Amino acid sequence: MLGIIIGVGAVIAMVSIGEGAKQAVQRQIATMGTNVIMIWPSYITIGGVRGAQGGAVTLTVTDALELKKRIPILSETGWLIRSTLQIVNGNRNWNGPVHGVSPSYLTIRDWSFSSGGSFTQTDMDSAARVALLGQTVVENIFEPGEEPVGAIIRIKNVPFRVIGVLSPKGQSVQGSDQDDIVFIPFTTAERKVFGTLFLGSVGGVFASTERTEDLTEAVEQIRQVMRSRHRLQSEQPDDFTIRTQVEIGKVQEGTSQTLTVMLMIIASVSLLVGGIGIMNILLVSVTERTREIGVRMAVGAKRLHILLQFLIEAMTLSVIGGCIGILFGIFAARLTTVIAGWPTIISSDTVVVAFVFSVVVGLFFGLYPANKASRLNPIEALRYE
Amino acid sequence: MPPLILCEDIWKIYRLGDVEVQALRGVNLAIQQGEFVAIMGSSGSGKSTLMNILGCLDQPTKGQYRLNDMEVGHLRPDQLAEIRNRQIGFVFQSFNLIPRTSALENAQLPLFYRGLSLKEQRALASAALQRVGLSGREHHSPTQLSGGQQQRVAIARALVTSPSLLLADEPTGNLDTQSSQEIMGILEGLNRDGMTVILVTHEVDIAAYASREIVIKDGRILSDRTTKGRSQAVGV
Numbered sequence: 001m002l003g004i005i006i007g008v009g010a011v012i013a014m015v016s017i018g019e020g021a022k023q024a025v026q027r028q029i030a031t032m033g034t035n036v037i038m039i040w041p042s043y044i045t046i047g048g049v050r051g052a053q054g055g056a057v058t059l060t061v062t063d064a065l066e067l068k069k070r071i072p073i074l075s076e077t078g079w080l081i082r083s084t085l086q087i088v089n090g091n092r093n094w095n096g097p098v099h100g101v102s103p104s105y106l107t108i109r110d111w112s113f114s115s116g117g118s119f120t121q122t123d124m125d126s127a128a129r130v131a132l133l134g135q136t137v138v139e140n141i142f143e144p145g146e147e148p149v150g151a152i153i154r155i156k157n158v159p160f161r162v163i164g165v166l167s168p169k170g171q172s173v174q175g176s177d178q179d180d181i182v183f184i185p186f187t188t189a190e191r192k193v194f195g196t197l198f199l200g201s202v203g204g205v206f207a208s209t210e211r212t213e214d215l216t217e218a219v220e221q222i223r224q225v226m227r228s229r230h231r232l233q234s235e236q237p238d239d240f241t242i243r244t245q246v247e248i249g250k251v252q253e254g255t256s257q258t259l260t261v262m263l264m265i266i267a268s269v270s271l272l273v274g275g276i277g278i279m280n281i282l283l284v285s286v287t288e289r290t291r292e293i294g295v296r297m298a299v300g301a302k303r304l305h306i307l308l309q310f311l312i313e314a315m316t317l318s319v320i321g322g323c324i325g326i327l328f329g330i331f332a333a334r335l336t337t338v339i340a341g342w343p344t345i346i347s348s349d350t351v352v353v354a355f356v357f358s359v360v361v362g363l364f365f366g367l368y369p370a371n372k373a374s375r376l377n378p379i380e381a382l383r384y385e
Numbered sequence: 386m387p388p389l390i391l392c393e394d395i396w397k398i399y400r401l402g403d404v405e406v407q408a409l410r411g412v413n414l415a416i417q418q419g420e421f422v423a424i425m426g427s428s429g430s431g432k433s434t435l436m437n438i439l440g441c442l443d444q445p446t447k448g449q450y451r452l453n454d455m456e457v458g459h460l461r462p463d464q465l466a467e468i469r470n471r472q473i474g475f476v477f478q479s480f481n482l483i484p485r486t487s488a489l490e491n492a493q494l495p496l497f498y499r500g501l502s503l504k505e506q507r508a509l510a511s512a513a514l515q516r517v518g519l520s521g522r523e524h525h526s527p528t529q530l531s532g533g534q535q536q537r538v539a540i541a542r543a544l545v546t547s548p549s550l551l552l553a554d555e556p557t558g559n560l561d562t563q564s565s566q567e568i569m570g571i572l573e574g575l576n577r578d579g580m581t582v583i584l585v586t587h588e589v590d591i592a593a594y595a596s597r598e599i600v601i602k603d604g605r606i607l608s609d610r611t612t613k614g615r616s617q618a619v620g621v
Contacts, residue, residue, distance in 0.1 A: 292483050295477075295482075295483065296498075298440075298469060298475050299475070299495040299498065300467065300469050300470020300471070300495050300499070302463045302466045302467070302498070303462065303463065378442050379442050379443055382477070
């Protein structure tokens with residue numbers, strides 16, 4: 001019975017941890033936005049020598065605008081330019097990522113605000129010095145209780161007015177803190193802060209589609225438009241890289257599928273062990289009660305009666321083991337959450353399946369001993385020592 | 386009225402490899418309702434084989450066995466089980482009570498396979514225990530009962546379905562003299578009340594309680610005679 005307890009318990013615990021992890025990752029992926037496509041300038045190989053990332057001017061604002069114009073299934077395109085700069089508020093400072101973005105970028109990435117609001121096209125056109133702060137930045141340069149919106153901060157010594165505080169997003173799939181961020185209008189970044197050499201060049205282009213089904217098609221069309229715009233010959237590789245959330249999701253799925261398969265193997269082995277254990281217990285029981293079986297037959301028990309009697313005993317053992325295993329598994333999962341901090345989700349589906357399995361194991365492994373018992377010859381059974 | 390038991394030319398032959406063992410060779414027997422019969426014989430005489438066939442635990446290789454005017458010699462195992470349940474009560478030498486189970490539950494056992502409700506089972510079992518004089522000990526387990534008391538529980542179990550026939554295989558084999566007398570007294574009493582009792586024994590004193598004595602030797606009936614019952618038996 002111990003085998004069943006451990007098997008069922010382990011399955012419940014691991015599935016809960018797995019589900020928890022999967023959901024956590026899915027939530028992280030969702031923080032990237034909905035139906036998001038990312039286009040990065042790729043590494044350039046010139047004569048076999050790899051240039052540093054971003055070392056060549058391969059993506060521009062015009063690229064982004066053209067994509068929107070030429071591909072109708074894209075609902076939005078946005079762009080960004082990145083740097084890490086000193087952010088100062090009074091006597092507090094913080095060195096953090098500052099991104100110059102188009103307003104559409106914020107839409108694509110599903111950024112929302114806990115106070116204040118986003119910047120407008122007017123801000124973009126006038127290269128206004130307005131900034132949006134992420135929670136981590138706020139925590140580091142403002143006192144608790146201080147309202148950041150309206151305050152003047154300095155980014156690379158350039159004064160900016162805070163017009164919005166972003167809602168928290170937590171960790172990204174890659175593991176970085178998404179709330180450690182400052183957004184300023186792209187144009188402002190370009191001209192007044194970053195000191196960009198080539199106006200109009202961007203560090204990345206983002207796009208989104210209305211429907212998830214359009215993603216694959218959109219990626220293809222983007223590739224074609226970009227290749228034609230960059231005048232790439234058919235034998236030349238892309239000078240950009242396209243990534244979607246879906247891919248990241250697929251990697252995640254792949255990992256979790258491997259985990260699931262592993263789990264199934266462990267579970268099957270434990271249940272097998274448990275089942276064999278039950279079969280053995282029952283075989284011993286049948287042998288020890290041979291006389292008793294003889295008596296029962298003598299007073300009128302039919303084969304089916306004896307079969308059912310022992311089958312029920314087997315299933316009782318396995319069900320009790322299953323229930324203990326379920327409780328044990330739930331306890332182990334909760335313990336993991338407390339100790340390791342990993343989220344665990346216990347679904348009633350898993351519990352039901354585990355329970356059903358323990359019943360089936362009892363039935364299956366009890367069948368052989370129960371059948372053996374029912375086929376005893378009453379006369380020989382009565383004579384058994 | 387037809388006899389309760391009618392055996393015509395019963396043979397039981399076992400095949401062990403090449404060897405053929407003839408446990409019973411052409412046994413003919415008729416037992417009326419209400420008789421008290423003792424079947425005697427030494428080991429290997431075939432008396433146990435005959436008893437197993439009479440009790441529907443085994444089937445003859447050849448011949449007819451009619452119980453209660455019904456041919457039962459060649460029925461299927463499940464059908465035999467039903468007949469045992471309804472018409473036959475067994476008492477064994479080693480009691481064969483189910484351990485760690487109360488006297489009441491032991492006596493109830495045949496009724497369980499009849500499908501009666503627990504309440505009915507308990508009532509009938511209680512009555513049977515009363516009949517054998519064990520009213521106060523219904524909840525005792527076998528280890529808490531003496532040999533004689535255990536055998537009484539076994540008799541109660543045999544009675545509980547109101548069978549036509551009680552088969553006792555060396556019922557006093559594991560008992561001391563006094564308990565033996567008590568048990569035989571109970572069987573006598575049951576016979577007086579109309580129960581047909583067939584006793585298998587190799588002890589002359591015990592066989593003397595019966596009013597008919599059948600001796601078996603080498604698979605055949607050697608003698609079959611009426612005796613005068615206990616009052617004339619030796620040493621009682």
